[in-house]
Amino acid sequence: EVLLVESGGGLVQSGGSLRLSCAASGFTFGDHAGGWFRQAPGKEREGVSCVTSEGITHYADSVKGRFTISSDDAKTTLYLDLNKLKPEDTAVYYCAAGGCSGEYFWSVTWTYDYWGQGTQVNVSS
Numbered sequence: 001e002v003l004l005v006e007s008g009g010g011l012v013q014s015g016g017s018l019r020l021s022c023a024a025s026g027f028t029f030g031d032h033a034g035g036w037f038r039q040a041p042g043k044e045r046e047g048v049s050c051v052t053s054e055g056i057t058h059y060a061d062s063v064k065g066r067f068t069i070s071s072d073d074a075k076t077t078l079y080l081d082l083n084k085l086k087p088e089d090t091a092v093y094y095c096a097a098g099g100c101s102g103e104y105f106w107s108v109t110w111t112y113d114y115w116g117q118g119t120q121v122n123v124s125s
Contacts, residue, residue: 002026002114004095009119016085016123022078022095022116029053030075033100035112038091038121047107048093049080050100058106063089085123092118 008020022034035050049059049069057069068081078095098113100106 002097004097004114004116006093006095006116006119009093009121011122011124012085014085014087014123014125018082018085018121020080020082020093020095020119020121022080024076024078024097027097028075029071029078029097032097032113034069034071034078035096035100035106036069036078036080037094037096037107037109038089039094039118040088040091043091045094045109047109050106051078052100056100058100058103060107082121085121087123087125090121090123092120094118 003025005023012018033052036048037045038048039045047060048063051057051069066084070079095116096112099111101111
């Protein structure tokens with residue numbers, strides 16, 4: 001059974017940092033791509049970043065230079081380092097497996113096969 005469990009969300013002041021983690025079971029990110037999405041209240045889920053099994057990364061323009069996606073050596077945990085956080089980064093952040101299908105399709109939600117339950121990130125001004 002494939003499971004993705006996110007952790008690391010919380011409340012942080014504007015300009016602060018957080019590290020989100022996504023623990024995978026039933027597969028590894030060495031075999032599948034992984035991604036992070038977020039959904040703010042009243043808005044659609046949007047792609048934040050993804051990384052292929054070969055290490056190719058994609059980022060949303062709104063987070064480039066501030067967020068970094070990575071994984072551990074065992075490829076069982078996916079991370080998202082959030083720096084220079086802004087109030088508009090407030091959302092539920094979701095981990096997903098699969099997808100990351102190129103520059104133009106990496107953020108298409110239906111290309112991802114598995115999803116975590118999400119972790120809340122709140123950024124205060």
